[in-house]
Amino acid sequence: MAETIFFYxxxxxxxxxxxxxxxxxxxxxxxxxxxxxxxxxxxxxxxxGAYVIAALQILLYAGxxxxxxxxxxxxxxxxxxxxxxxxxxxLRGAGTxxxxxxxxxxxxxVARAMAGRSVxxxxxxxxxxxxxxxxxxxxYLLPFELTxxxxxxxIIGAITLAxxxxxxx
Amino acid sequence: xxxxxxxxxxxxxxxxxxxxxxMTRRNVxxxxxxxxxxxxxxxxxxxxxxKSLGDPSGQVIVFFVITVAAAEVTVGLAIAILMARRLxxxxxxxxxxxxx
Amino acid sequence: MVTGFPVALAxxxxxxxxxAAAAGIPLLGLHRKRLSASxxxxxxxxxxACACWLLLHTLQGxxxxxxxxxxxxxxxxxxAIPFGVLIDPLxxxxxxxxxxxxxxxxxxxxxxxxxxSGYSRYFTMLSLFAFSMLTIVLANNWLELFIGxxxxxxxxYALIGHWFEKPQAAxxxxxxxxxxxxxxFGFMLGILALWAHSSPLAAxxxxxxxxxxxxxxxxxxxxWLSHETLVLTGLLIFCGVLGKSAQMPLHVWLPDxxxxxxxxxxxxxxxxxxxxxxxxxxxxxxxxQGAPAVLETIAWVGGATAFFSAALxxxxxxxxxxxxxxxxxxxxxxxxAVGLGGHVAGMYHLTTHAFFKALLFLAAGSVIHGTRRQxxxxxxxxxxxxxxxxxxxxIGALALCGFPALSGFFSKDEILVxxxxxxxxxxxxxxxxxxxxxxxATRAWCVAFLGQAPEHLHAHxxxxxxxxxxxxxxxxxxxxxYLGIPAFLGEPAGAFHWDVAAxxxxxxxxxxxxxxxxxxxxxxxxxAIARRCAWLHRLLVNRYFFDDVYTWYVEQxxxxxxxxxxxxxxxxxIIGLAVNGLAWLTQLAGRAIRRVxxxxxxxxxxGFCCGIIALLYLAGRF
Numbered sequence: 001m002a003e004t005i006f007f008y009x010x011x012x013x014x015x016x017x018x019x020x021x022x023x024x025x026x027x028x029x030x031x032x033x034x035x036x037x038x039x040x041x042x043x044x045x046x047x048x049g050a051y052v053i054a055a056l057q058i059l060l061y062a063g064x065x066x067x068x069x070x071x072x073x074x075x076x077x078x079x080x081x082x083x084x085x086x087x088x089x090x091l092r093g094a095g096t097x098x099x100x101x102x103x104x105x106x107x108x109x110v111a112r113a114m115a116g117r118s119v120x121x122x123x124x125x126x127x128x129x130x131x132x133x134x135x136x137x138x139x140y141l142l143p144f145e146l147t148x149x150x151x152x153x154x155i156i157g158a159i160t161l162a163x164x165x166x167x168x169x
Numbered sequence: 170x171x172x173x174x175x176x177x178x179x180x181x182x183x184x185x186x187x188x189x190x191x192m193t194r195r196n197v198x199x200x201x202x203x204x205x206x207x208x209x210x211x212x213x214x215x216x217x218x219x220k221s222l223g224d225p226s227g228q229v230i231v232f233f234v235i236t237v238a239a240a241e242v243t244v245g246l247a248i249a250i251l252m253a254r255r256l257x258x259x260x261x262x263x264x265x266x267x268x269x
Numbered sequence: 270m271v272t273g274f275p276v277a278l279a280x281x282x283x284x285x286x287x288x289a290a291a292a293g294i295p296l297l298g299l300h301r302k303r304l305s306a307s308x309x310x311x312x313x314x315x316x317x318a319c320a321c322w323l324l325l326h327t328l329q330g331x332x333x334x335x336x337x338x339x340x341x342x343x344x345x346x347x348x349a350i351p352f353g354v355l356i357d358p359l360x361x362x363x364x365x366x367x368x369x370x371x372x373x374x375x376x377x378x379x380x381x382x383x384x385x386s387g388y389s390r391y392f393t394m395l396s397l398f399a400f401s402m403l404t405i406v407l408a409n410n411w412l413e414l415f416i417g418x419x420x421x422x423x424x425x426y427a428l429i430g431h432w433f434e435k436p437q438a439a440x441x442x443x444x445x446x447x448x449x450x451x452x453x454f455g456f457m458l459g460i461l462a463l464w465a466h467s468s469p470l471a472a473x474x475x476x477x478x479x480x481x482x483x484x485x486x487x488x489x490x491x492x493w494l495s496h497e498t499l500v501l502t503g504l505l506i507f508c509g510v511l512g513k514s515a516q517m518p519l520h521v522w523l524p525d526x527x528x529x530x531x532x533x534x535x536x537x538x539x540x541x542x543x544x545x546x547x548x549x550x551x552x553x554x555x556x557x558q559g560a561p562a563v564l565e566t567i568a569w570v571g572g573a574t575a576f577f578s579a580a581l582x583x584x585x586x587x588x589x590x591x592x593x594x595x596x597x598x599x600x601x602x603x604x605x606a607v608g609l610g611g612h613v614a615g616m617y618h619l620t621t622h623a624f625f626k627a628l629l630f631l632a633a634g635s636v637i638h639g640t641r642r643q644x645x646x647x648x649x650x651x652x653x654x655x656x657x658x659x660x661x662x663x664i665g666a667l668a669l670c671g672f673p674a675l676s677g678f679f680s681k682d683e684i685l686v687x688x689x690x691x692x693x694x695x696x697x698x699x700x701x702x703x704x705x706x707x708x709x710a711t712r713a714w715c716v717a718f719l720g721q722a723p724e725h726l727h728a729h730x731x732x733x734x735x736x737x738x739x740x741x742x743x744x745x746x747x748x749x750x751y752l753g754i755p756a757f758l759g760e761p762a763g764a765f766h767w768d769v770a771a772x773x774x775x776x777x778x779x780x781x782x783x784x785x786x787x788x789x790x791x792x793x794x795x796x797a798i799a800r801r802c803a804w805l806h807r808l809l810v811n812r813y814f815f816d817d818v819y820t821w822y823v824e825q826x827x828x829x830x831x832x833x834x835x836x837x838x839x840x841x842x843i844i845g846l847a848v849n850g851l852a853w854l855t856q857l858a859g860r861a862i863r864r865v866x867x868x869x870x871x872x873x874x875x876g877f878c879c880g881i882i883a884l885l886y887l888a889g890r891f
Contacts, residue, residue: 003171004170005170007175010212011175011179013181015179015182015224016230017181018182018183018186018187018206021186021190021202021203021206022186022187022189022190022193022203025187027199028197029200030202031202034202034205034206035185036257037206037209037247041209041212041213044176044179044216044261045213045216046211046218047171048176048216049218049220050216050219050220050228050231052228053216053228053231053232054230056235057212057235060235060239061205061209061235061238062212064239065205065238065239065242067193067215067245068193068201068242068243069198069201069242069246072198072246072249072250073198074197075250075703076249076253076259091192091193091869091871091872092192092193093874094192094875095191095192095871095874095875096189096192096193097190097237098192098875098878098879098882099185099186099189099192099878100185100187100189100884101187102179102185102878102882102885103182103184104885105882105885106181106184106185107178107181107182109885109889110174110181111174111178112178112263112889114172114173114174117219120180121263131262132225132228132229132232133224133227136229136232139226139235140226140229143233144233147233147236148208149236149242150236150240151236151240152235153238153240154239154240154241154243154244155243157243157244157247157248158243158247160250161244161247161248161250161251162247162250164193164251165211174492188874188878191874192871192875193880198872200871215478258761259873261870262869262871263871264868264870265868265869266868
């Protein structure tokens with residue numbers, strides 16, 4: 001019962017925060033709304049027994065990525081004009097419509113796929129550090145190591161891009 | 170009783186909101202932010218499936234997704250900074266270099 | 270009794286040795302003259318030996334003819350064509366002629382072409398020519414025959430145009446090739462028609478001679494092959510003969526072919542090429558036998574060619590061209606013989622003609638070699654300066670006229686007897702032609718070899734390598750009538766008809782006597798006759814205007830009308846509409862569609878999402 005309450009609470013919060021991310025005029029508000037949404041999602045992860053992921057969510061997303069966003073927004077000092085929604089009304093209308101249509105389709109697919117299917121009872125303790133670490137360092141060792149290359153590449157790319165001077169053009 | 174379906178529907182809704190944001194906002198930074206929202210929606214689906222199927226692999230995938238998202242944001246924001254410097258705009262409408 | 274491997278080996282060697290020589294000469298070096306010549310001659314003497322060996326066993330009765338060896342070659346669904354060799358008396362005789370007379374010509378060529386820069390090329394083509402002809406001769410099915418047929422056409426093109434620096438020679442080669450192409454188109458249609466009607470069952474269709482021959486009666490009986498179709502097929506196949514054996518109206522290439530080296534002319538006229546048409550008619554006489562209408566057409570075409578060509582030779586001043594018209598005329602005799610139902614007589618005349626016409630051409634070549642002239646009006650008195658050449662030419666001319674006891678007498682007599690029995694008008698045409706033949710032969714002999722040598726004519730006798738083949742061929746021209754060739758072909762010569770022989774002898778005597786009076790005694794002035802019959806003279810000098818009509822047709826109708834229409838079609842329809850129009854359409858579409866590429870990321874995302882939705886619905890539906 002408590003699970004149900006918590007789910008609806010966090011799900012509702014997450015949805016509201018997500019809507020705020022998309023609609024708010026101030027970029028800082030958007031970032032902070034996204035922060036809220038991420039906390040909600042982290043809570044849902046806990047409900048799902050994925051404790052490590054919940055921790056990572058808060059550490060990486062909330063702690064690193066969103067802070068990076070904040071830095072950039074402050075750095076660029078965005079004015080109101082740049083923050084306005086897209087100027088093309090058709091794109092805005094069409095975008096909303098298409099997004100809604102896609103969302104409807106997704107929901108329909110989920111509903112159709114799940115109809116009449118009982119979820120089997122699952123053992124707890126799938127999201128512990130131990131289980132995850134075991135998988136990461138055995139079955140997923142190669143992708144895990146490769147992600148380090150990816151991050152290295154991203155770092156080098158970001159530095160190179162950010163350091164480009166006008167004279168380098 | 171909260172089932173997999175609940176989580177998947179929530180994930181789909183979040184995903185849709187993110188997508189709508191991508192298509193309606195004009196600021197590239199906000200577009201990147203919406204991309205993050207969509208990543209999160211996908212993550213939720215992965216974790217829900219991991220729970221439902223009792224397979225922690227889904228959580229490992231989420232781990233990778235978070236890493237990739239971090240890398241993407243790094244480069245994306247670097248490009249945004251460059252764009253603001255070079256083209257003096259962050260408006261996605263005004264940047265249409267990739268056309269005929 | 271010989272069977273099995275040695276026979277098969279001999280048969281294949283007979284066919285393939287010249288091909289090996291033709292391949293070997295360019296491979297082993299085009300600059301090595303002696304090697305080229307030895308390879309070419311060896312490549313023909315070996316098959317000659319094989320043919321002699323086969324003949325020997327046949328005559329001894331230790332070899333049963335016909336025999337057929339074949340390998341599977343073209344295998345397609347519903348179509349299996351083996352590549353084979355068919356040896357029966359007919360093909361054995363013909364291959365003996367090709368290899369025997371061919372060898373003499375090859376040996377002669379080493380002397381005649383000694384200082385030519387294209388020596389090895391010449392011998393390569395010569396060997397290929399011999400191979401092509403042997404393919405025609407030994408083929409056991411129509412397709413193989415057709416391959417040889419086309420190869421002969423190509424080789425004649427290459428050899429007539431051997432001195433391609435001379436525009437006339439290059440043009441003559443082209444002319445020979447193109448005229449033959451026109452004829453071969455009909456021939457090919459005929460072969461295809463024959464194939465299509467060879468059996469009601471697709472899987473049993475065949476082009477094999479022997480199979481077709483045995484099947485023909487039942488095919489006609491069952492109605493699968495109607496009589497009209499047979500006539501049409503026969504006429505189409507006869508089209509090929511019109512081209513290769515230079516029958517009217519497709520004879521125009523043959524006189525022009527004199528631009529080639531003289532041994533080539535000898536080869537074309539005696540053993541290969543023009544003989545191919547007549548040989549093919551004899552080979553497939555069973556096909557024409559069932560269609561009397563075709564035979565009649567063949568006879569008339571042959572008779573007309575014999576008479577009209579002989580008339581042309583009367584006014585021709587060029588020694589080689591006289592011989593060329595003579596060949597046309599004699600070929601007309603052969604074709605006429607086949608048309609009258611006497612394929613053995615035709616083949617008999619083909620054989621003797623091969624001997625004396627090769628002899629005449631080689632003697633003419635010797636004259637050209639010794640004097641560098643070939644217009645008989647510029648020649649004279651060669652009897653003293655070139656005794657051997659003159660003597661052999663004389664024998665050849667006598668045989669050509671049909672002088673009693675020489676080979677030409679017997680074979681021509683066979684044909685005339687045949688005509689006497691079947692068709693009175695053709696008989697008289699044949700007899701008059703015999704007189705004309707005697708006239709032009711005597712004329713050439715009197716003008717070029719008798720009389721006074723003109724000034725500045727430094728004639729010298731040719732080297733022995735050229736004279737030995739002449740002597741050999743002279744012997745054959747003399748004894749050719751006593752070899753029992755008709756009996757070998759399975760149809761012993763008929764009884765001697767004194768009336769026919771007397772008529773032809775009278776015609777010969779008249780023709781020769783007139784020529785003697787005009788050109789030797791000068792009792793009658795040739796110019797006076799020409800003036801009296803000015804229109805006839807003009808007609809003959811202009812060769813019945815055949816060339817002019819063809820030129821007019823090609824230039825005015827084909828070039829201007831048809832080619833012009835094609836040019837317009839190409840310019841407006843193909844280039845304008847198909848090529849440029851398509852490009853224009855593509856460009857237009859590109860211009861229209863590139864508007865989609867706005868460069869705005871969000872627009873792309875929108876399109877992408879629409880695509881996903883479409884895919885989801887498609888996936889949901891199926």
